[in-house]
Amino acid sequence: MKSARNTLPEEPVNAVTAGLDWARDDHAVSIVNARGREIARCTVEHSAAGLRDLVTRLGRHGVGEVAIERPDGPVVDTLLTAGITVVVISPNQVKNLRSRYGSAGNKDDRFDAFVLADTLRTDRARLAPLTPDTPASVALRRACRARKDLISHRVAVANQLRAHLRNAFPGAVGLFAELDSAISLAFLTRFDTQDRADWLSPRRLATWLASVGYSGRTDAAVLHARLVAAPRGATGPDATTNAQITHALLAVLTTLVDQIKTLSSQIADQLAAHTDQHIFTSLPRSGTVRAARLLAEIGDCRARFPTPEALACLAGAAPSTRQSGKLRTVNFRWACDKQLRDAVTDFTADTRHANPWAADLYQRARARGHDHPHAVRILARAWLYVIWHCWQQGTAYNPDQHNALQRLLNPNGQQAG
CATH class of the missing domain: 3.30.420.10 (Ribonuclease H-like superfamily/Ribonuclease H)
Structure with missing residues (x-):
């Protein structure tokens, strides 16, 4: 179609x-x-x-x-x-x-x-006239882009807090897996200086972890050993001054984390109400946010992309070819929709872990000498052809109807179903 x-x-x-x-x-x-x-x-x-x-x-x-x-x-x-x-x-x-x-x-x-x-x-x-998406798609696009911007801010503030703690309180930096996780933020709020952390023992740390509902698998004794093994931070009046900076950064980081959660919940509700949600949520490893981003950036106006090639070019998944006389070069496509390319490559990079066809395309691209980003773009172009047909026909992705996947799974020609 x-x-x-x-x-x-x-x-x-x-x-x-x-x-x-x-x-x-x-x-x-x-x-x-x-x-x-x-x-x-x-x-x-x-x-x-x-x-x-x-x-x-x-x-x-x-x-x-x-x-x-x-x-x-x-x-x-x-x-x-x-x-x-x-x-x-x-x-x-x-x-x-x-x-x-x-x-x-x-x-x-x-x-x-x-x-x-x-x-x-x-x-x-x-030239072609602008054919706008429905208000539902426009609202979803704004929410997804706002969430992405907040995540960028969260990463920047977390890096700033990490750099500060390396000087003021090094033990807190590698204590938990993520510095902006809920348990890490709670720990820094309660134990913001080396002086307060010195009060902890394995038993006291275990008691505190239980009080805040810590669900991690790392034993309190191991966490305490990490805390003790780290270089000691500032103490006394210097620690008190640094603690004010820590709390300022914590306040910003906590707000960002909370607002990202709020936007994620809003995006999930908007996606569930969208008429095209069944198409994008059916894709492997799409989840909620990825499916929402793909839907939002592609939109719902079918006339915008009359062919899969048009979609692949705008997404930056198709290379740019230049030819003059006998000289022919194939280059990276710089002129594209950066938001769409980011959404597509984020999705396709993870599908190789869940879809054998995607894994095969990726591995063959790497075997030809392409680096990871180039291999992902090759895979993205292939996925966009699949997505385009599902999108134009209004049908969910069905692995049993994916001929290339079935040929890989059933080399003897026995189709599933």
Whole structure:
């Protein structure tokens, strides 16, 4: 099953096109006619009144299509609500298109708006109108990206706390498996200095661990031995000063951990309510967050990816080939959706531990001399073909219907089921 690509009409509505260069405080707008001449130019504020004025100005000139550099935000929502077709042209493309109109290459918002408008007029066959996802997918994408950002902050704060403790209280650094785990945070809250940790004995530590519900498998005597074997930290007034820094970092880290849990719970609820959740949760090792990220980044608009190749290219899983004369090079694809690539490679890297077909593809790529990231991208491209077909057909992944997997499992040709 292949969905037809959403295309622009051969001629723009009313023979005019517009370009909008988005900025934080105001937006430059340019309107060109069928001959490529600019017939209107303005700047609108990024406010409710300014966006209403934008729609009015566009309507006054009969504009039905607007080119812009970003696919989301209040400006795009306003244009779509007004029934105006939105076409997204990436900033990298705009940067290269400037050379059409001069060699200086200077960056100017008003000029970029004209470049966007004129490109929409001349390159219509290579452009496609923006087809937004449903509100459920948009909300899930925002939640997943917010959680990912919080995790990055958590890692940074945990590293900062670890660096501080190596000087102030080294024994706490390697005591538990993870410094940002619940038991580690509880320990540092109670025993924030070397002086307080010196009070502990194997029995006292065991009693405290039981009081906080420690479920780890490491015996209290082993943990106490780690604490004693570590270099001693600061004591006395110096320890008290360092403890204030420890508690400040603990407060930030604890808040981040709690908010990540809250967002994870919210993501699980949003995923369960989504109409496409059965497709992505059926994938091996997808879990909840991974399935949600895949769904959120791919979206639910089937027309966005008319072929599996289109999905693989945007995800950065397909290499970039360049050829000039007899010289042909295959390079890493830098121009892609970084969020989508991260979601796809995170998923595919783990499937090799659960799916024999994925493990075989990965191992054959490594045997050809590719490093781990390259092998994962090769595997990601193969998985995207599978995901695309499931996504287009609205069906869950079924290993028994995966022909390549079945051929590997049953080399004699006996299909499962």
